[in-house]
Amino acid sequence: MPNLFEPFTLAGLELTNRLVMAPLTRNRAGAGEAPTALAAEYYAQRASAGLIIAEGTQPSAAGQAYPHTPGLHTDEQTAGWAQVADAVHARGGKIVVQLMHAGRISHEAIIGTRPVAPSAITPAGQVYTEQGMKDFEEPRALETAELPGVVAEFVDAARRAMAAGLDGVELHAANGYLLQQFLATGANSRTDGYGGTPEYRARFVIEVATAVAAAIGADKVGIRISPAGTMNGISETEVAATYAALLDGLNPLGLLYLHILEGQDTVFHEKLRAQWTGAVIFNTGFTGPSDLGTAQAAVDDGTTDLFCIGRGFLANPDLVERLRSGADLNEVDTTTLYSGGAKGYTDYPLLSA
């Protein structure tokens, strides 16, 4: 039986264990939305994770979702990420960064311009801005001629991730952000070959993955999906056909991993895992316990190669050691998830403290 606490080889990356830290938006970027020395300390504290997937990071200014999320489209931001990569590597960890273009899950109050999306369909709900909660706005539908430019933003950010010394990137095609907006019938009513059928809805995501893989190497590129997820006002029909088309397009690329957020329909998710020819990372996506028992069972029964935990790593820098030894866990401070500087970020106690 595979053991969670034993090493795993993920393409060229030698992971010390099968536990992955989930991407977690923490809204603590510094000037110019660059990661700070505090971010380097936060991630270095968590370097005993087999793999860290760093927080959702905008590949362009227009792709920013929330205040003070980091970017990866300026030299200052690239330098900030280099600090993070160095700090994690110095502790023997591995780290990829999640490239997250918000699409319609943003607001003019955040990015200074109308958010873009596959179609001019307003999501239900509200977004946090520095002026308080605001209703989502009707996004501007991207023109067909603009799509290569968005692909190029992902490619540029991925190149910058490599220049910063990070171990790779994760394309965020989950949780209702831009890439899932293309996949989802509820957000995509395009008639230009990028919507209308499962294959056409999958096409933009496949084009982004193909271009990023060509630029930095397929073994440096993972992708996160949340089939049938409903986060951020997303809704999908023809789910099985759309994700089958997506995986058909992605499988030949030989990507680093497929990261699946579990939904209610676990049988469907098993089919996806069966179709995927590479390594799998699994996260419950808020559907159930994200604990040692769940992780070990999912690895034991072959559901996944690697198990991804979010809030457990957020509150426990030494989560791996705590799970291995059966120690108690720190509780998450929900008041400092998205603000608070060092408080609730780098001050969670270690077992040894």
Ligand SMILES: Cc1cc2nc3c(=O)[nH]c(=O)nc-3n(C[C@H](O)[C@H](O)[C@H](O)COP(=O)(O)O)c2cc1C
């Ligand atoms: C504070 C916070 C921030 C998050 N930010 C992101 C993000 O940037 N990108 C993403 O894909 N998921 C994000 N998530 C979802 C987590 O990656 C994960 O799917 C979720 O926390 C469920 O796992 P858990 O039960 O182990 O925490 C976030 C979750 C939390 C609690």
